[in-house]
Amino acid sequence: MKVNEYYRASSLEDAYSKLQQSPKNVLLGGGLWLKKTAQSYDALIDLSCCELDKISETKEEVIVGSMVTQRDFENSPVVKSLFSDALAYSVREIMGVNFRNLATIGGSIMGRYPFSDVIAGLLPYDVSLEFYPKETMSLEDYLNFKGKKNSILVAVHIKKGSGKGYYKKAKTTALDFPIVNIAVSKVNNEYRIAVGARPMVGALAKEAMKYINSVSSPKKEDFEKAAELAVKELQFLDNKDSSAEYRYDLAKVYVRRGLEEVSK
Ligand SMILES: Cc1cc2nc3c(=O)[nH]c(=O)nc-3n(C[C@H](O)[C@H](O)[C@H](O)COP(=O)(O)OP(=O)(O)OC[C@H]3O[C@@H](n4cnc5c(N)ncnc54)[C@H](O)[C@@H]3O)c2cc1C
Structure with missing residues (x-):
């Protein structure tokens, strides 16, 4: 560089x-x-003098400054208390501790990396991004936004809620990029499913979410059907790390497991 x-x-x-x-x-x-x-x-x-490295909370939300490191994020008691520690899980397997002591939450989101564990991990929750100059946008809208945003990400706002989360990074070896990553939540009685590294950036499986949220007391076969719908509606591609078929099969299994896990 x-x-x-x-x-x-x-x-x-x-x-x-x-x-x-x-x-x-x-x-x-x-x-x-x-x-x-x-x-x-x-x-x-360098943004290090702009006081963006704090995690704070209000009654309704947790606010993560964009310069908070992945390591501080995963160790924060406030973040750990959310959704059965699932958010901390999504960053815990990115490279090693030294790496996560440097990598920031802001840099991880703004790059919209197709493999991002940070993005996939946040996607099934109510998350909005605060920018300078003043603007707020949901994480999902930012991912769908065409073009480059020439403003500064100030903080990530995560809405609190009662419920559980699940995160799975499927990878070949400990330090690898994910082959596919799966995040599932059940917050305030609503299921949400995100799949990333397909190898495209995380996206919500909306048809599958619609289906599983319409079933009053879902059973094993309903979770299986939702997982099937999720992989059918999302696109999976080949790259040097994996074939599209393998990603599809992995995602199907882990979406089903995630739904079962958060339903308990
Ligand atoms: C070898 C390697 C392996 C990796 N493996 C994984 C992995 O397995 N899983 C995973 O999820 N990620 C992985 N990553 C990505 C990593 O976790 C970070 O997401 C990435 O390094 C970006 O974070 P950073 O703080 O270094 O950002 P930087 O490199 O400093 O910045 C990245 C981009 O974000 C912009 N930016 C930074 N801060 C702001 C801000 N506040 N407002 C607006 N724009 C901003 C920068 O201008 C730049 O365009 C890997 C990265 C590397 C180098």
């Missing part, structure tokens, strides 16, 4: 103003993906 200038922003306003000065100026999270892509930039804009 070649960079002409390292710029430590003193405030969000300052960071945003610098970002607008050149299309080759870029915001810096943990810098791990930026470094891997090895592109060249005019300025790297």
Whole structure:
């Protein structure tokens, strides 16, 4: 990666103003993906003085600053208390601890990486993104947003609710990218199903969700049918890590297991 200038922003306003000065100026999270892509930039804009590294909560939601590291996220008692610790699970198997001490939640979301465990893990919950300049958008809308967002992710807002979550990262070896990742929730009595790394970015299986939420006391065969619907409505592709068929089969099994798990 070649960079002409390292710029430590003193405030969000300052960071945003610098970002607008050149299309080759870029915001810096943990810098791990930026470094891997090895592109060249005019300025790297460091957000570490903008007070975005805190996790807080209100009665209704948990608010995760965009500069919170994956490690702080997975260890936060507030995050752990949500949905049977499923959110912390979604980041716990990304590389090693040293890596997660650097990688940020903001950088993980803004990149919309097709393999992202952070995105797939958050998707089956009521999650919205707070940007500077002032704008709020659901995580799902951000994933469907066409084009590049030239603003700063300030925080991720996770709505509280009662219920359980399930997360599965299927991978070949401990440090690998996921072959497919599956997140299932039952919050306030509503089931939601997300599947990512297909190898496309996480998406909700809406037909399957509609079906399982219409069954009053779902049994094993209903969970099986919902899992079948989920893999049929989502697209799976081949890449060097896996065939589409293998992803399809894995996702079907883990969606069913996830539904059974959160229903208990
Ligand atoms: C070797 C390797 C293996 C990995 N394996 C996995 C894996 O198995 N599963 C997984 O889910 N992820 C994996 N990742 C991705 C990783 O978890 C992070 O998601 C990724 O590194 C981005 O986080 P970062 O903090 O390093 O962001 P950066 O690299 O600093 O930034 C990434 C992008 O986000 C933008 N950005 C950063 N912060 C903000 C902000 N506040 N507002 C707006 N834009 C912002 C940057 O400008 C840049 O475009 C891997 C990454 C690497 C390098």
